[in-house]
Amino acid sequence: MRLSVKDMDVATGGPMIAVLNEKDAVKLDLHLLDRIKIRRGKREAVVVVDYAKSEKAVPRGAIGLFEEVLDKLNARNRDEVSIHFEEKPKSLGYIKKKLDGKELNYDEIRAILNDAICNNLTEVELTYYVAANYTRGMSLKETVALTRAMIDTGEKLDLKRRYVVDKHCIGGVCGNRTTPVVVPILVAAGLTVPKTSSRSITSPAGTADTMEVLTDVSLSMKQIKNVVNKVGGCMVWGGAVDLAPADDTIINVEHPLSIDAEGQLLSSIMAKKGSVSATHVIIDIPVGRDAKIESRKEAMHLGREFRKIAKFLKMKMEVVITDGSQPIGNGMGPALEAIDIIKVLKNSPDAPQDLRKKSLMMAGVIFEMTGKARKGQGRKMAEGIINSGEACHKFMEIINAQGAKITDERKIKLGEYKFNLRSKRNGVVKHISNKAMAKISRLAGSPNDKGAGIYLWKKKFDKVKKGDVLFTIYSESKQNLKFAVEVMGQIDGFVVG
Template sequence: MNAVMPLRPQLKTRRVNLDTGRENLVVISRRSTALRPEVFRGFSRVELRRDDRVLLATLLLTDDDSLVGPGELGIAEPAFRRFAAPAGSYVAVTPAAPPASLDAVRAKIKGKTLASPEIASIIDDLAHFRYSDMETAAFLVGSASFMTTGELLALTDAMAKAGTQLSWQTKTVVDKHCVGGIPGNRTSMIVVPIVAAHGLTIPKTSSRAITSPAGTADTMEVLTRVDLGVDGMREVVSACNGCLVWGGHVNLSPADDIMIAVERPLALDTREQMVASIMSKKVAAGSTHLLIDLPIGPSAKLASAAEAMRLRKLFELVGDHFGIAVEVVTTDGSQPIGNGIGPVLEAQDVMAVLANEAYAPDDLREKSLRLAGHLLEYDPALRGGVGYLRALELLESGAALRQMQKIIEAQGPTHCRNEVGDVAADVRSTVDGFVSTIDCLHLNRIARTAGAPLDKGAGIKVYKKLGDRVEAGEPLYRIHAFEQSNFDLAVSMAGKNPGYAISSPGNQHVP
């Protein structure tokens, strides 16, 4: 006799206009005709199943029939996109056991060293949105206390394999990455067209901002489309030798974006997790040569050369393991780079440098040239020591600008606004003297409060840098916004702490 499988209760799907971030969330009526809510007590999740589609989600109850009726299952926006079942279809809903990999998370919290298969299982569940933010945080906190070399390598490998893995028809694929934290540091948007104009392959995938006022992808999106798929990215690289696209849309190391989003509010920023985050994306992107920029400064992620050296060792260790030639350079992280903080303002700086405008920020130009010079040295046909001069030639001749325009055209038109916010006010010095310190982290917060990066034209226009002479009443920077509420909050924050320290004329700081 054949066993008869019990029928799973089914509900009609309804798309609910709720943005729940990374969380998969569904809603049923307390008077559900197919499910008894009390059955789900003790279960934090339910399993949705339709044909071969399966999704784990957190279940909420409602008494509002206008939101979800008794015979319906409301699916919030992120879960609806991931489940990919049309509205009005019927899905089976059952209680779901927690992911088995949570046993490994608990073991890590207790101090156990995890084996590669355990880490791979955790990352697979993370990448498929089977973890809540609380469970993700548990893994991150448990790993923050200690992580062995073996765990670091296993974590990097698992993260790289969890998403798209790219390969290219060339032996040398160069890339660069900055660990971040410095406002306006949009060197990638200058380095990529210089290197691509020379002829090296540089398929640059970049991130969007999470807690900063702009990521490279946010700034590039002012000029062109960045949400290309893998095929579109390949076409641009084939035509232009390089690209500047959003890595999240290409699905490189998808677990990384999830972990970063949980790390930042908790102020978790361990060196091992940072290295795994960066290197997993470079492994997945098919990079063969990688330049790492480590800014050092009082309000940067790295406060000292000793910290930078420890981080350099980790990058080199992981690079050696995965066959990537890693070069690490330390740079000045004591103040913003360029004059703009926020996508539109930063894009203006970038294009001014590429166009060789007289008003282009010298610090952004010089740093970009030096980084591009390092990458050009990877070309076997280029004589050693001439990378910087070649980068300068490509910039001053207009070749880099033409290459950037070619990349912009190939990636396609953007739909973002590109004007600067028209609600503006200057933050002024209250004393005479010289700029002695600039708090990069605080300026980032002010720019974000003003509306960046959601409002592309919001942010800060910097007028004074370290060592500059200022007089009482002279502007240090200007806050730009579109919304009055954002503007008022940003101005209030700057009024309490402008992020600048001014020394007396006899104590001038020399940067």
């Protein structure tokens, strides 16, 4: 059947969808979510069928196409196309198999991921797969298969180095910007560290958001290789390249319902490490009230699962369980965290010591696992590199190679509007909620507004007097600051007792 194109003048953001007038669909015996193949000349696209009930939306004899399909067909409004019946993807059968509680093999999982990244599956169909993994659980075999399939469906950074080091924190702690401190320490010692990081989803900033204050983080695969070959490491945004792209597709359907199946969490992290050819990996699992992981028992279980997958992928791994009971560092938000980083690297007297201490510990663990330092001597080696200024010098080399914007922390702009929260009593800081700090920071505008966020003047166990400033909220907008202050008054995020 031949139909006239109607440009719907909107993008779906992913799925390939075409809209038929309901009467045409009934005549052709096509149902919602059926597949058809659309041809225009030598170009073709397989799409999911949707209906329009009104002639105004899509008249009879027409087919409504969204931007993704128009681009694939190189079609314009009123062009003529032909439509043909198409079988549903085989991957739908594999999703049904998982819903029935059966184990999937590598080929079946890869078929699902291929269809997901090619937009051959609707969000509803992919959500069923994600939900099945969550409710039915995943065996170790499936988790390894999902990890390998994620790696194999994307680009891979092949550096051909003996030691390629990577690190990851499972998140849940505000600040905690150890990566930009650890990476230059390791690279200064001769290790290769191609670090790709994410942007924030729920925190005041991700590593990529913070580094973007100082340098360009959206590098192509070729640029990443050039930077790593030139200076030994990088700190870039993983979303700018196709490293394990299926992971981002899965995260998009997990996020609305906060579904986070353990197997998918493990695969998501390990696939990113495999995609950069990592040989040695350190995983940071913060534990504490309001962190993602609240018990040491749960953290130890997760650590064991990480090690099992690392063994299958032939990676050497160390898992460190750290204190996640409060934010790490003083700043929360891209600019404030960037200031913390540079102060630590420059050995400034007012640098946050908790961030420095944790970064040195992690660098020390990596030095010992790679044989750069003897057992028990890794932290001392890391401390020597940062105290000598070598780490700061290497950090500047890396950001210059990526395209530096700012190298002096005094030139980093903070939001012009601010509010100081003062203590109402004498006492000791009993609790600082990571969740509350994240919410207030984001309402103030972070991470989109780089200068927005929170600066902590007091930390847990500090003594305070009535009238002392506990923290300062920064914002680039009066309205955002007002929202942040209003919500701050409604949640018990900073406890003095």
